[in-house]
Amino acid sequence: MMRRGRDLDAKKRMLDRWRRQDEAARLRDRMPEVDSLTIALEEHEADDEPPVSHVRLVPVESAPALFEIPCTDKDCSGGVYDITQEVMSALQHHRKRFEGTQQCTGTSHDQPCARKLRYVGVARYRDKVEAQAMPRAAENASR
Numbered sequence: 001m002m003r004r005g006r007d008l009d010a011k012k013r014m015l016d017r018w019r020r021q022d023e024a025a026r027l028r029d030r031m032p033e034v035d036s037l038t039i040a041l042e043e044h045e046a047d048d049e050p051p052v053s054h055v056r057l058v059p060v061e062s063a064p065a066l067f068e069i070p071c072t073d074k075d076c077s078g079g080v081y082d083i084t085q086e087v088m089s090a091l092q093h094h095r096k097r098f099e100g101t102q103q104c105t106g107t108s109h110d111q112p113c114a115r116k117l118r119y120v121g122v123a124r125y126r127d128k129v130e131a132q133a134m135p136r137a138a139e140n141a142s143r
């Protein structure tokens with residue numbers, strides 16, 4: 001039961017941080033051709049260990065174009081997994097599915113934190129971005 005409570009806390013912290021990244025450029029502005037994006041995150045304590053946390057991020061219209069996920073290890077100091085470049089690059093190349101692993105950048109007990117974040121992104125793209133170039137036409141069409 002305790003463990004479940006901690007997992008939920010960690011998840012809430014991740015989501016809070018995700019929402020706080022309001023000041024970042026919007027994904028929709030940077031990548032108008034992205035129709036939808038889902039990123040599943042799994043945090044691992046070591047390579048062969050089962051994941052210690054799962055989070056699924058589903059950015060919608062207002063998602064920031066910034067993908068920094070904090071390490072949830074309470075002993076870890078300053079730990080962040082920054083997958084912004086990987087995600088933005090995959091989106092630029094219109095990858096429908098992309099995945100990778102990012103090492104935590106923090107320190108735990110004076111050692112580099114051993115945790116890793118595994119991510120799997122699934123994205124859908126619009127066929128054309130013409131709607132963006134003709135906002136009035138798109139607006140009328142949706143009425």
Ligand SMILES: [Zn+2]
Pocket residue numbers: 071072073076077079080104105106107108113114115
């Ligand atoms: Zn860490």
